Amino acid sequence: MKPFSREEMARKAAHDIPEGWCVNLGIGIPTLVANHVPPEREVIFQSENGVIGMGPAPAEGEEDPWLINAGKQPITLVKGASFVGHADSFAMIRGGHIDLCVLGAFEVAENGDLANWATSVNDTAPAVGGAMDLAAGARRLWVLMEHTTKDGRPKLVERCSYPLTGLACVTRVYTNLAVLDVVPGQGFVVREMAPGVDFDMLQAKSGAKLHRPS
């Protein structure tokens, strides 16, 4: 078995983004997606703090202290970039103007429910950021995550056990073992498996029934 690396997961997601989409990338692994979009393909990266048209990270020493993304990392702008304030940025997100959001997750349920902000309702200082707004507002939501937790528990589940971020919002999942679509009324449909992974092995590592593509 040769699981996908994080870079490979990011590359697969990037490959699936068509030209012209406006995309919001969550902090963490999803940020890697931007690095793998083919240079000739124009994709517009939006950041919750009001940047539309983010470019690659600046070279060291060339950071502009007035330019950061939602993860508070320094960024650059591409030609065609523009700025808005938070009210307008989230009006854009919540009004359905973001073609795709890519987030990490603790759990994804077979009906598309997402849990990615708190591991228990008694969390010390729970933090949600813009995740719930993106889950409710983006036209599509893809998740990039490991297939199981560090101690081997499945993260694809029948029903989320952690507090929800949003209902029936995830449309695709990229894990280190597979790429799966979340199909309404059906559930997880396997689109691709990592080298050496077979369906039964994947099913064994998943907490919900998987389906072969029809």
Next chain:
Amino acid sequence: MKPFSREEMARKAAHDIPEGWCVNLGIGIPTLVANHVPPEREVIFQSENGVIGMGPAPAEGEEDPWLINAGKQPITLVKGASFVGHADSFAMIRGGHIDLCVLGAFEVAENGDLANWATSVNDTAPAVGGAMDLAAGARRLWVLMEHTTKDGRPKLVERCSYPLTGLACVTRVYTNLAVLDVVPGQGFVVREMAPGVDFDMLQAKSGAKLHRPS
């Protein structure tokens, strides 16, 4: 009896506007108010179509076709002017950020109710524009109008007979015969009368009880 002219009514209102207020002037007579603010006193004139900081009308031949006010007349800008779109302009109006709005009226009631948009509920093609937003949103609303209709009926009334623009919103009225405050719980209080007008004469031309200043 020497009634106030329209220019005198406008001058009186202008005189009562303190420096620094942000003021919206309705179309018609209220527009005259801008001409009478003392030049050393800075007042910011806002227009519903997103202009903050209107100046005097342009000289003939020097109109900028991209610069108009809510009455669709050409305008100029003063130093410090800015622009917003309609959503932000009315957020400013409805959010209580306009210190004063000056409007014309068909009727003003002693509780401050305003009727200024339709003379009957069966009007052909009723038109309201931004009047209801200004009535509900401006911090103060002053009315400039003739004291009676052309056929002598009072326009200061106990209760408006025409469809309302807003509830309990008018705080002062400038007519050709007098200046009156609308005092909550009391009603019309006479502040000033035109030369040769006395209280009884004014009362006879009014449809609601007038009060002398205490």
Next chain:
Amino acid sequence: MINKIVRSIAEALEGVRDGSVVLIGGFGSVGQPDALIEGLIEQGAKDLVCVLNNAGVGRVGVAKLMELGRVRKIVCSFPRSSDPVVFETLYREGKIELELVPQGTLAERIRAAGAGIPAFFTATAVGTPLAQGKEAREFNGRQYVMETALRGDVALIEGWEADRWGNLTYRGSGANFNPVMATAADLVVAQVQHIRELGELHPHMIGTPGVYVDRVVQVDRGAPWV
């Protein structure tokens, strides 16, 4: 390469269907997408609901569209103008519906549609005939009415400059209803006077990010044209 610039008004309006709700920007003649309105007259779609501030002047533009019997309903704040003859006639004869909306409520209902807000409360129109039939509610001792989002199938707007991403700038008081309408329709078409290279528009001067715009058409003469 993203390129939202189309070569003709006809191309810009391709696919506008009968029965569409059409948001039309502009306030007075400023920022009014005259060429697109003329194009819509040519294009032929009928049974339209037009959402705009006024109801047309004289016998051109939206007034002409109405006179041709192509407009079922007007949603506006001020169906009067220096010459409102077409609308007034149709209205008196019962041949056109009017939904009269306070100007600020009109702008906010469109913003709500663009921002994913199905309904909100406002004090505007409370106690007036325009609040009749609307849900009322008290918050902190003041009365409000509930207003719902107003969305278009199509928005026709005018900008000053555009680039191939559809980023738009506005000039003078030319923004008015244009930026908010750009957020609230399935198909957003902008006419502009100038096309600029990508990167030429200052990021802070862009009044409508291209994300909101589907098609841009350059016209030699807008109104007013400078």
Next chain:
Amino acid sequence: MINKIVRSIAEALEGVRDGSVVLIGGFGSVGQPDALIEGLIEQGAKDLVCVLNNAGVGRVGVAKLMELGRVRKIVCSFPRSSDPVVFETLYREGKIELELVPQGTLAERIRAAGAGIPAFFTATAVGTPLAQGKEAREFNGRQYVMETALRGDVALIEGWEADRWGNLTYRGSGANFNPVMATAADLVVAQVQHIRELGELHPHMIGTPGVYVDRVVQVDRGAPWV
């Protein structure tokens, strides 16, 4: 002559009372009014409710204000940071209240307060613990929750440039929560890096019209300072 420029941070914060709801702009360190926050620490007001996106980093700024026991409650979307030690400690000990609000709902609730909207509906947080206890309602087959306006007594914001009318420009991603917070407090105080003559700021570059701003103070070093 209108002149909103004051000469000192102390003057800028005069009259801030105990128990105030304080909106604090910025996202990360960008557009964060550091000098005004330091000034608030000096000024002494306590029992504060602070509304901002994060809950402070390290032991400076808002974290210091909290450590001094001057903050009763934080309303924010993300009370984590690279170093959230002060907030985490106080929260664990039950010495500070937290109202966790999704970032977009936070921005929209503040906008609502500034736009005269007491309440609105949103799909954000539906089905999650953050919707518990909130009024729910269906529109066009989708579930929404009602959120209410969030207003401040004071707003502390950072701009890039200002003129004596209080007009503000923003730089880069420095707008973020600043323009919306400027609309929603009784006393709006802005720190800026540059004072310009009236008329020097381009009308279309002004991100916050001076109408919203009460006091402006120029600081030699903001953070980040360029």
